[in-house]
Every structure is written in C-alpha cells, then in structure tokens.
Amino acid sequence: MTVGRYEDRNPDRSESFGEMLLGRLLDHAHALPPERVGPALADAVALIGGREVQVLLQDYEQEHLVPLPGDGLEDGRPLPIDDSTVGRCFLTSHPVEVPLANGVRVHVPLLDGGDQAGVLAVTLDAVDDDDRRILRRLAHLVADVLQTKNGYTDFFFRTRRGEPMSVAAEIQWSLLPPLAMTMPRIAVAGVLEPAYDVAGDSFDYALNGDVLHLAMIDAMGHGLDAATMATVAIGAYRHARRTSVELSEIYLFMDRAIAEQFAPDHFVTAQMLRLGTGTGRLQWVNAGHPAPMLIRDHRVVRRLNSPTTLPVGFGGDQPQVSEVTLVPGDRILCFTDGLVEEHESRQEEFGEDQLIDWVHRLDRADRGVRAVARDLSHTLRRARGETTTDDATLVLLEWRG
Known part of the structure; x- marks a missing residue:
C-alpha cells in the first residue's frame, strides 16, 4: 500500500x-585544496x-x-565589525542588503x-x-567546508591572524571549541584576551543530548x-566529562591530573557547569x-555564590554541587579574575x-550573547586603557527554554 502511494506520486528527480x-x-568539495574553496564559491x-x-x-581579536x-575573490582591507554593514550581518546572523548605484x-x-x-x-x-535562497544555501555549504578544511591547513589561521601570536597563545587557541554556539534552546559565546598572548585562561563546552557541559x-x-597546565586541565575535564561522571567527580579527576604532573605549588582555578536544556x-x-553572575531581564540579579x-591541584575535598533553576531568557556570565582585577587606566582595580x-x-533584548560578550570584553579593555597584564576571559550562556 505504501509502495503504491509512492509510485502514484511519481516525484520529479530531475x-x-x-x-x-x-x-x-x-x-568537488571533498577534494578541494583549502585555498581553492573561495575561488570555487566565486565560480x-x-x-x-x-x-x-x-x-x-x-580575526582573533573579534574586531575585524x-x-x-x-x-576570483575581491581583495581589500579588513573591515571593522563595529558600525559597519558587514559587521551588522555578522553580529545579528541575518542577511543585510545595501542598494548601490550599479x-x-x-x-x-x-x-x-x-x-x-x-x-x-x-x-x-x-x-x-x-x-536569496541560493546565496543562503551556498553560504551554509561553504561554512561547513571551511570548518572541515580548517583542521588540516594554516591557510585560514593566517588569514585571521592580525599580528604575531605567542607559542602559549597558539596552544590555547588549538584547545578551544568554537567561540560561539547557537541552538534552539541555548546559546554560548566566549572571548579570550589578550588574543595573541593568552596563556593560562581557557574554556570548553559540549552539548550532549539535552545537557550542556561548560567549564x-x-x-x-x-x-x-600556564598554557601547559591549561592543556592538562582541559584534557582531564574532557576525559572525565566523556565518561559521564558527576561534577564533583570531574573536579577530583582534574585535581589528580594537575597534582601528578606539576609541582605542589601549581594550581588551576576552575568552574564546571551542567545545564539541562529541557528543564533549565x-x-x-x-x-x-570568581562566582558567575545570573542575568535576568538584562539585569544582574545575583552572583551565584556557592561553597568553594x-x-x-591542591587536593581539595570532594566539592559540593550547587544548583539553581533558570527561567527562559536567563543568562549566566562566567569570567576569570583578570577581567576584574586589572587596574582601570593604571588607577584602582576595575572590580x-x-x-x-x-x-x-x-545586555539588551535585541542583542544576542555573541554580540554582548564581544562588546563587554572590548569595552572593559578600553576602560582599562587597552592594558591587559593578565588573561581576561569571559563566557556568556543563555538558556532559551
């Protein structure tokens, strides 16, 4: 019966x-050398x-x-993300059309x-x-191809790099997941500074079914x-997370990994989160x-203080797991101490x-987490006179319900 209905439809497969x-x-995408992806798209x-x-x-500083x-590709100077048409497309993830004389x-x-x-x-x-439909689908396809080929070439890295990068920063960037992820129930965005000299700060996340893991x-x-310690810490976190153990056990595993590889006075501060994307x-x-901040209706309503x-690396006791239930639209801001302990224009601590x-x-209703995280990081950097003597990292998480 099902076969008959299929034959009756006689679908057009031309x-x-x-x-x-x-x-x-x-x-031909699978066989394209990385440097030929752009020309193939132009064709x-x-x-x-x-x-x-x-x-x-x-670019790596998220400025251009x-x-x-x-x-076949148009050359030109890097274009600013702020206050530009192309930047508006990038930050909103929506197409933008501009009428021209021709x-x-x-x-x-x-x-x-x-x-x-x-x-x-x-x-x-x-x-x-x-x-519009064809361009949208071409853009999606090329984005996937760029991501695939990025794993075995330096071509895209060199394009995005605006200045020389330290060896420590090279290591840290190689550890990172994508800086942003947007899905129907959740959105995540992170920023690392100084982009070309970051050493000890890092973050990681994974969406496994209906659970988001973030550290x-x-x-x-x-x-x-610092970069070496961060590598071990993130590697230990991923290993423990992938065995589906509880948060407190993830901490113990990371603690043992750092203690066994480094001197007794070496340590890593850490924060591990787990969000049920169906429940909040x-x-x-x-x-x-530093305690994360809960942002509700675009206002910081509380710091998520908890037993620490x-x-x-210091052999702490099994930690207590804290818990809160989010409401749709809530955002969680996680950050490292370099973001608040830097001295504003060489004066008092930023705080x-x-x-x-x-x-x-x-943080406004019409702005996604990627735009807010980026602007927040850049604004704080400007407020402290472009000075960053310590790594300053932030991650913004939104639960959409």
Missing part, C-alpha cells in the same frame, strides 16, 4: 538549476550573476572581518553548526527570493607553563574561581561592580 549549482560545489556565485565576491573571516585571498550588495552570514565563521558578500544587478579555567602564571536546571562546582573547594554596570548598559 536536477533543477539550484541543485546543479550547489551540487557542482558539493561534488558558483558567478552563475547567478554575482560579482565582487568576498569571503570575510573574523578579513577578506580571504584567492582567484546593483545590490548582499551580505550573508557563514553559519556552521550554530557558530559563525564570517560573512559572504556579493554584488548582484538585482536580487530576488531565488537569489572555565585559569591556570596560574604566564607563558608556556543549572548545577555547578566552584574551585577557587580548593583550586585544582565586579563596574563589570555589572557595563552588563546593564550592553
């Missing part, structure tokens, strides 16, 4: 123009009359979008698995819904020693870290009160 255009790129866009094609990738070089400049976000690598910019004589760490010291139930363990145990004040100014 190749449409859109399928042909996407298929041509998809059929595909040309079939719908697109010109002046740019693939713009976010940098044109990817390649045959056509329309179309900006489409490069979305990959909830993250956004950058923006595709194309000029067309005119744009209709078919063009933030701050390894003591600077340079390679948030659990966390604090190991000598010793930093990782948590000023951090809260800036959250109230920047």
Whole structure:
C-alpha cells in the first residue's frame, strides 16, 4: 500500500538549476585544496550573476572581518565589525542588503553548526527570493567546508591572524571549541584576551543530548607553563566529562591530573557547569574561581555564590554541587579574575561592580550573547586603557527554554 502511494506520486528527480549549482560545489568539495574553496564559491556565485565576491573571516581579536585571498575573490582591507554593514550581518546572523548605484550588495552570514565563521558578500544587478535562497544555501555549504578544511591547513589561521601570536597563545587557541554556539534552546559565546598572548585562561563546552557541559579555567602564571597546565586541565575535564561522571567527580579527576604532573605549588582555578536544556536546571562546582553572575531581564540579579573547594591541584575535598533553576531568557556570565582585577587606566582595580554596570548598559533584548560578550570584553579593555597584564576571559550562556 505504501509502495503504491509512492509510485502514484511519481516525484520529479530531475536536477533543477539550484541543485546543479550547489551540487557542482558539493561534488568537488571533498577534494578541494583549502585555498581553492573561495575561488570555487566565486565560480558558483558567478552563475547567478554575482560579482565582487568576498569571503570575510573574523580575526582573533573579534574586531575585524578579513577578506580571504584567492582567484576570483575581491581583495581589500579588513573591515571593522563595529558600525559597519558587514559587521551588522555578522553580529545579528541575518542577511543585510545595501542598494548601490550599479546593483545590490548582499551580505550573508557563514553559519556552521550554530557558530559563525564570517560573512559572504556579493554584488548582484538585482536580487530576488531565488537569489536569496541560493546565496543562503551556498553560504551554509561553504561554512561547513571551511570548518572541515580548517583542521588540516594554516591557510585560514593566517588569514585571521592580525599580528604575531605567542607559542602559549597558539596552544590555547588549538584547545578551544568554537567561540560561539547557537541552538534552539541555548546559546554560548566566549572571548579570550589578550588574543595573541593568552596563556593560562581557557574554556570548553559540549552539548550532549539535552545537557550542556561548560567549564572555565585559569591556570596560574604566564607563558608556556600556564598554557601547559591549561592543556592538562582541559584534557582531564574532557576525559572525565566523556565518561559521564558527576561534577564533583570531574573536579577530583582534574585535581589528580594537575597534582601528578606539576609541582605542589601549581594550581588551576576552575568552574564546571551542567545545564539541562529541557528543564533549565543549572548545577555547578566552584574551585577557587570568581562566582558567575545570573542575568535576568538584562539585569544582574545575583552572583551565584556557592561553597568553594580548593583550586585544582591542591587536593581539595570532594566539592559540593550547587544548583539553581533558570527561567527562559536567563543568562549566566562566567569570567576569570583578570577581567576584574586589572587596574582601570593604571588607577584602582576595575572590580565586579563596574563589570555589572557595563552588563546593564550592553545586555539588551535585541542583542544576542555573541554580540554582548564581544562588546563587554572590548569595552572593559578600553576602560582599562587597552592594558591587559593578565588573561581576561569571559563566557556568556543563555538558556532559551
């Protein structure tokens, strides 16, 4: 009976123009050298009359979008994310169209698995819904290809890098998950500063079914020693998390890993969280870290103070797991002490009160966590006179319910 109904429908399996255009790129994507991804996209866009094609990738400081070089791609200077059309597309993850004297400049976000690598910019004589659909799908496909190929090339790294990077920072960036993830129930965004010299700060997260796991760490010291400790701490966290043990046991595993590999006076402060994405139930363990902040209706309503145990590596007792139930729209701000202990313009310590004040100014209903986290980090850096003597890292988590 089911087979008969299928035969009656007699579906049209012929190749449409859109399928042909996407298929041509998809059929060869697996064999494309990384530096040919952009040119292949430019060739595909040309079939719908697109010109002046740019693939713009976010730099490591999250300040500019940098044109990817390649045959058929438009060159140019890095474009600022703040106060620009391409930046608006990037921060909102929505297409932006700008009328020109000779056509329309179309900006489409490069979305990959909830993250956004950058923006595709194309000029067309005119744009209709078919063009918008094709460009959107091309952008999604290319974002996936960029992410896949990024694992075995330095091409995209070199494009995004605005200045030399320390060895410690190279290690830290290689550890990180994507800086942002947006899914129907949750959104996560993080920022590391100084981007080209970060050493001991790091964060990690994973979405496993209906549970989001998140950790933030701050390894003591600077340079390679701190980066090495951070590597061990994140590796131990991932190993324990993937065995599905409880938060308190994750702490004990990380503690043993640091204690066994480093001298007795070496330590890592850490915070491990677990959020039920279907219920809003948030659990966390604090190991000598600044307390997270709960943001509700775009105001900091409380610090998530909790019993703390010793930093990782000092052999603390099994920690107490704290818990709170979130309401839809709640945001959790996690940060390292470098964000609040820096001295403002070489004067007094910046402090948590000023951090809260800036959250109230920047966190608004029309702004996603990626835009808020980025602006908060950059605003605090400017307020302290562009000085960062310690790593300053923040992660913003939103539960959407």
